[in-house]
Amino acid sequence: MALILVNFNTAGQDLSPYIRVGESTKSIQEVTKEVIQTLKDNSFTVLGAYNPSNKSSLTVVAFTRTDLKNTVVKVKDRGALAAAMKIGLVQKNGKITISYTNPDYILRAYLPINYNTYKSVFEKFSADLKTTFAPLGNEFIPFGGTVKADKLAKYHYKIMMPYFTDPVELKEFESFEEGIETITKNLEAKKGNTVKVYRIVYKNEKVAVFGVGLLNKEEGEPHFLPKIGEDHVAALPYEIILQGNQATMLHGKYRIALHWPNLTMGTFMKIMSTPGDIEDALESLCE
Numbered sequence: 001m002a003l004i005l006v007n008f009n010t011a012g013q014d015l016s017p018y019i020r021v022g023e024s025t026k027s028i029q030e031v032t033k034e035v036i037q038t039l040k041d042n043s044f045t046v047l048g049a050y051n052p053s054n055k056s057s058l059t060v061v062a063f064t065r066t067d068l069k070n071t072v073v074k075v076k077d078r079g080a081l082a083a084a085m086k087i088g089l090v091q092k093n094g095k096i097t098i099s100y101t102n103p104d105y106i107l108r109a110y111l112p113i114n115y116n117t118y119k120s121v122f123e124k125f126s127a128d129l130k131t132t133f134a135p136l137g138n139e140f141i142p143f144g145g146t147v148k149a150d151k152l153a154k155y156h157y158k159i160m161m162p163y164f165t166d167p168v169e170l171k172e173f174e175s176f177e178e179g180i181e182t183i184t185k186n187l188e189a190k191k192g193n194t195v196k197v198y199r200i201v202y203k204n205e206k207v208a209v210f211g212v213g214l215l216n217k218e219e220g221e222p223h224f225l226p227k228i229g230e231d232h233v234a235a236l237p238y239e240i241i242l243q244g245n246q247a248t249m250l251h252g253k254y255r256i257a258l259h260w261p262n263l264t265m266g267t268f269m270k271i272m273s274t275p276g277d278i279e280d281a282l283e284s285l286c287e
Contacts, residue, residue: 010034017145018100018142018232019140021136022136022138023096023137044063045065047199048198052225064084067121068082069083072118078110082111088232098133116155141180171247171286176206196210212282220278221236224273238255252278
């Protein structure tokens with residue numbers, strides 16, 4: 001029996017996309033300040049924060065740390081997407097629920113064949129996060145559905161659905177610099193009801209990641225988030241990644257399913273237009 005359990009806990013372990021830290025009765029503004037200060041006090045870099053769907057009851061804080069940021073960029077196929085982790089705050093019934101993206105889940109998915117190469121860095125990052133957030137809550141309960149650890153590298157929702165390795169091409173620029181300039185300018189202008197949440201630029205590697213809030217009422221977060229579940233708010237914001245002169249994004253049918261793995265097909269059908277809507281919004285930021 002022990003041998004079966006050991007085997008289950010390695011290759012067959014169930015992982016969830018989020019970790020619930022706990023609840024607070026303070027205001028969402030107070031909790032946001034606490035979260036940001038806690039991250040800074042523990043050598044994490046706060047990248048940005050915003051209110052998904054433009055709702056004051058939802059807040060996301062994006063953050064990274066030097067070791068994570070400098071490791072993931074070594075993975076050439078969009079590894080830099082894994083540089084930003086997120087904390088989600090959801091106000092409901094007078095309480096704020098605090099959660100964060102589970103690094104073990106995200107990193108296995110976004111660094112498919114490279115996770116084990118840098119496993120020690122990632123495990124330390126994950127352990128340090130738990131220590132860092134301990135003053136904010138003591139639950140540390142995984143939630144949001146489950147996927148087997150060894151399935152995340154080749155995750156897809158259903159047969160014929162896209163994988164991590166099936167990105168959507170948004171634009172080919174003349175140069176990396178032109179790409180940075182164009183996307184930054186459009187985000188500053190809040191084109192298409194978007195908002196810049198964060199930007200990570202690796203000048204030497206010519207890689208940049210933009211975290212983009214999608215605030216369009218008919219086609220963005222206000223449309224799709226209530227239908228698929230605001231408790232998973234740490235899934236946001238969506239990203240554009242620029243590598244060299246190529247701007248791409250993860251396919252909506254992959255990225256949404258990865259962050260909401262327990263979605264039923266019926267619920268997925270309710271946001272059928274969303275992957276295309278997101279592509280249109282991010283494509284417009286590249287024009």
